[in-house]
Amino acid sequence: MRISDYFDAVAALHPGLPALIEDDLTLDFAAAQTFVHAAAHALQNDPGLRPGAHIALYAPNDYRVPLLLLAINRADMVWLSAHTRNPVGVNIDVLGRMDCEFIFFHSAYEHLVPQLKQGLNGVRRFICIDRVSEHGPALDAWMAGHWQPFHAGPEDPAAACFLQPTGGTTGPSKAAVHTHRAMEISVLGGIAAYRVDTATRYLAVAPLTHAGGIAALHAMLGGGAVVVMNLTDPAEIFEQIERHGITNLFVPPTLMYSLMAHPRAATTDFRSLKVLLTGAAPVAPEKYREAVRLFGPVVCEGYAQTETLFPLVVKTPQDYLLPDGSFDEAVLRSAGRAARHARVEIMDGEGNLLPAGERGEIVVQTSMAMQGYYRNPAETEAISRHGWRHTGDVGVKDARGYITIVDRLKDMIVSGGFNVYPAQVEAVIAGHDAVLDCVVVGVPDDKWGEAVKAVIQLKPGRSVSADEIAALCRDRLGGVHAPKSVEFWDDLPRSAVGKLLRREVRAKFWTTQWRAI
DSSP states (O other): OOHHHHHHHHHHHOTTSEEEEETTEEEEHHHHHHHHHHHHHHHHHSTTOOTTOEEEEEOSSOTHHHHHHHHHHHTTOEEEOOOTTSOHHHHHHHHHHTTOOEEEEOGGGGGGHHHHHHHOTTOOEEEESSSOBTTBOBHHHHHTTOOSOOOOOOOOTTSEEEEEEOOOTTSSOOEEEEEHHHHHHHHHHHHHHTTOOTTOEEEEOSOTTTHHHHHHHHHHHTTOEEEEOOOSOTHHHHHHHHHHTOOEEEOOHHHHHHHHHSGGGGGOOOTTOSEEEEESSOOOHHHHHHHHHHHOTTEEEEEEETTTEEEEEEEOHHHHBOTTSOBOHHHHHSOBEEOTTEEEEEEOTTSOBOOTTOEEEEEEEETTSOSEETTOHHHHHHTOGGGSEEEEEEEEEOTTSOEEEEEEGGGOEEETTEEEOHHHHHHHHHTSTTEEEEEEEEEEETTTEEEEEEEEEEOTTOOOOHHHHHHHHHHHHOTTTSOSEEEEOSOOOBOTTSOBOHHHHHHHTTTTOSOOO
């Protein structure tokens, strides 16, 4: 089934329940379905568009975004994810690589449309989703006359559902092609893993035009309501939790740390929360324990990739909390165990699956895995060796099936002939109470080849010395892993989805070198 078929099923069962909430607007499932079907008809009847057409949304969080994703799906067209926090030039390159033909945009980005038009010759129409614009019809006018039910034909489960660009932190961005079947499995897995039902109130903080939109669809297609917000101040999240009785929330670790450090956290009532999901980067055990003490036994961690969708590896309170309320430390350090619909193993460089306790590359088999990179068979083949999807991440799987991510293969530091995995060092540093976030990289060193360096962003008003950080790492990991130098930055570079850009930090220290390792 298409995800829009699941949406129709939920709308038939619960037409009067809220589907989307934004400020003072509440849209029930019946009204939301009417919108989706009308937009699907308008797409189908737009001159020049065909089944399989590539359509992008360029918008901040807005209640219309998930509805338009469903409409694109209903019309058997393909949505393209775009990080609106990226520079417009980057998005022009990414959308051009994905053969974008049609763009829905919000007036917040109307000033960028002339650049989009100039850089994307293949885009034949721009539609403004929230008001009249000089750059194309307004959405309401474009949809006028299409308010009848849309009866879709048979679904092709192997057809493309959406294209999602990779983060691009290790090279030019590629686009993962995800099928209807992959998205279907992701939705069913997300509903089960994150306890979605008709009482769910999901707070959409992460961008709806990208992974945050998939998480929102998980909530809607499970019968829950999505509360839409555009984040300008973390304090707004606390207000929304209390105002709407938020049950489910997804935030990257960096935002979770900001919430934990915010004065408002101490006075907020978190009793409505059932699932606070974090992911995109490992969370230090100390930070995890602090989060559970603050938010309650609701903190979950998810591991996945652009190429695999989610949930792939999941860690829940049932995993890391023991009957007496204490923490299972081994589980706390891990990313969790494979979800029911995925097989996750550890492989050596020759294609052999490794036993428990052995370090190697994390590899995956799941129907959620991408069909391939768009128009890039060589890269597709490179990560599809031995019948498995290769993640490029280094991990260890224990006898219980819990997977601890050590690092990315390409981020390893070789110092004095010893391998140092930055994630191990970062986990120790991030556990210090004064540290908000950190990046560990290898820097040029005449003696060691590469020396371990820590670049740290402190919590507001806090301090710690470089010697203290080095001693902490030396005590926990040994002298090889201890940073030889430490810098404190006011802010660390992050991607549009909040991932720390290790490569940008590392590049600062190699620009004058003839070598990069």
